[in-house]
Amino acid sequence: GDSVTQMEGPVTLSEEAFLTINCTYTATGYPSLFWYVQYPGEGLQLLLKATKADDKGSNKGFEATYRKETTSFHLEKGSVQVSDSAVYFCALSDAGNNRKLIWGLGTSLAVNP
Amino acid sequence: GAGVSQSPSNKVTEKGKDVELRCDPISGHTALYWYRQRLGQGLEFLIYFQGNSAPDKSGLPSDRFSAERTGESVSTLTIQRTQQEDSAVYLCASSLAGGNYGYTFGSGTRLTVV
Numbered sequence: 001g002d003s004v005t006q007m008e009g010p011v012t013l014s015e016e017a018f019l020t021i022n023c024t025y026t027a028t029g030y031p032s033l034f035w036y037v038q039y040p041g042e043g044l045q046l047l048l049k050a051t052k053a054d055d056k057g058s059n060k061g062f063e064a065t066y067r068k069e070t071t072s073f074h075l076e077k078g079s080v081q082v083s084d085s086a087v088y089f090c091a092l093s094d095a096g097n098n099r100k101l102i103w104g105l106g107t108s109l110a111v112n113p
Numbered sequence: 114g115a116g117v118s119q120s121p122s123n124k125v126t127e128k129g130k131d132v133e134l135r136c137d138p139i140s141g142h143t144a145l146y147w148y149r150q151r152l153g154q155g156l157e158f159l160i161y162f163q164g165n166s167a168p169d170k171s172g173l174p175s176d177r178f179s180a181e182r183t184g185e186s187v188s189t190l191t192i193q194r195t196q197q198e199d200s201a202v203y204l205c206a207s208s209l210a211g212g213n214y215g216y217t218f219g220s221g222t223r224l225t226v227v
Contacts, residue, residue, distance in 0.1 A: 045218070101146070
């Protein structure tokens, strides 16, 4: 079945460092891909999305490009801030299965001043 | 309201008791999901409602779990004869039809079975 694999955390960075959180997927159809973020004590929020190959989602300085050839959707940010400390979840929406969301296990990011 | 509302935010119950969790989705969102998030783990799909279609119940872990939705509005998730392994945060999310627009999550109900 469809699945999402993302890099294990925790990831610890200094402020202004470059961030990459890897996410790869397996899917039989043409899924949409998402990154969600969960800040401490808060609910899940949609960070960005891409609905087809080569699309780039971006928000709050974060970017991810839907790469069909490598089945990847890696999350990047050029200069992280302390306020980016959160858990990041990669997910896909299965077009052929009621668009059920399939989730990665989450990657915890801690940014130190 | 502006977002997805879940109640209660916290629930502590004794093993063997029944609990009912409520979700108010965003008005106009035809798709509604229930997920479970155990401590330190990812999200586990439970059930999916889409309009008037038969719900996808394939994620419900046992027959102790059931969910209802009234039209395109409120949904309730019921857990009967709760067990300690049911302790988790139960999340509700809603979306416009199709899901490509992303999902809006509620803040969840933290269930603790003692």
